[in-house]
Amino acid sequence: MPTAFTTSPRPSGLDPRVELRHLRYFSVVAEELHFSRAADRLGLSQPPLSQQIRQLESYLGAALFARSRRRVELTEAGRLLYPLALDILRRVEDAADQVLRVENGEIGDLRIGFTRATALSVELPRAVRHLRLQFPRLQLLLQEMNSLQQVDALVDGRLDVGVMRHGALPDSLTSRHLLDDPLVVVMRTDDPALHGHADGHSLSLRRLALRDFVMFSRSVGAGIYDDVQMLCQRAGFRPRIIQEAGESNTILALVTAGMGVSILPASYARIGSEELRFIHIDDEAAQSGIHVVHRRAHRQPMIERFAQLLTGPLPVPSVQGNTKST
Numbered sequence: 001m002p003t004a005f006t007t008s009p010r011p012s013g014l015d016p017r018v019e020l021r022h023l024r025y026f027s028v029v030a031e032e033l034h035f036s037r038a039a040d041r042l043g044l045s046q047p048p049l050s051q052q053i054r055q056l057e058s059y060l061g062a063a064l065f066a067r068s069r070r071r072v073e074l075t076e077a078g079r080l081l082y083p084l085a086l087d088i089l090r091r092v093e094d095a096a097d098q099v100l101r102v103e104n105g106e107i108g109d110l111r112i113g114f115t116r117a118t119a120l121s122v123e124l125p126r127a128v129r130h131l132r133l134q135f136p137r138l139q140l141l142l143q144e145m146n147s148l149q150q151v152d153a154l155v156d157g158r159l160d161v162g163v164m165r166h167g168a169l170p171d172s173l174t175s176r177h178l179l180d181d182p183l184v185v186v187m188r189t190d191d192p193a194l195h196g197h198a199d200g201h202s203l204s205l206r207r208l209a210l211r212d213f214v215m216f217s218r219s220v221g222a223g224i225y226d227d228v229q230m231l232c233q234r235a236g237f238r239p240r241i242i243q244e245a246g247e248s249n250t251i252l253a254l255v256t257a258g259m260g261v262s263i264l265p266a267s268y269a270r271i272g273s274e275e276l277r278f279i280h281i282d283d284e285a286a287q288s289g290i291h292v293v294h295r296r297a298h299r300q301p302m303i304e305r306f307a308q309l310l311t312g313p314l315p316v317p318s319v320q321g322n323t324k325s326t
Contacts, residue, residue: 021052212261
């Protein structure tokens with residue numbers, strides 16, 4: 001015969017003594033309809049499990065199981081509670097998972113600054129693509145800025161992380177070297193300096209000592225400006241800069257127009273024209289360092305993952321939208 005259950009009237013609403021463990025124990029017993037098997041699944045002995053179920057029934061003021069020597073069945077109240085208990089447990093688990101993902105930076109916004117040249121590189125696009133695949137609920141907000149603009153935006157909190165050329169940083173920022181971007185000479189294909197120059201061979205900057213240069217202004221491209229000055233000094237001259245510009249397309253157009261030569265990151269060859277040549281420089285120092293920069297006090301884990309993706313091998317993507325963090 002089913003076990004009798006009596007209760008005295010009590011105020012409506014959930015008894016505050018009901019805990020998640022009660023609902024978890026109840027749901028397993030409801031699935032097994034066998035206290036011994038349920039206890040094995042939960043890693044408990046049967047008497048404590050039975051006691052927890054009786055306690056839940058007492059708190060709710062209703063019998064949840066009809067028990068007999070041969071079988072255990074859900075009562076009408078138990079059948080009502082079962083899907084509700086599963087929903088509560090799922091919601092709590094989802095809430096904990098969402099909190100962890102927010103803490104790990106997997107949900108929310110990641111504001112990334114980048115220079116034009118880094119956008120043309122292989123590393124930045126692949127890192128952004130992987131983050132979008134791996135963390136679909138992470139909103140990537142990318143902003144093209146020169147290095148000096150990125151520094152200001154990082155200091156005042158408008159950016160979380162910047163990918164930029166090297167340079168002096170305020171104490172509130174910290175940087176990590178990511179890669180060295182080769183620097184090349186940009187000139188017209190009919191430039192006299194190319195006479196006798198075979199494809200694939202490097203060019204000595206000394207051959208350009210008397211040439212006119214078209215360059216980024218220092219206020220726009222401080223890293224490139226300083227790198228070019230250093231390279232020319234190593235070659236024994238100071239570059240005669242006759243025209244400065246704020247955009248790479250403008251520099252390439254001015255070189256195409258025959259106003260002078262330039263020195264730019266090799267990645268700009270991707271937007272060059274048939275009228276231009278990009279020639280390697282025969283100086284091992286002909287490189288411009290790229291760094292990832294963020295605030296020292298900013299410990300967002302996703303910044304570290306982003307930096308690792310920029311510098312390391314690309315992991316095999318696995319969408320985490322439907323998986324649980326461990």
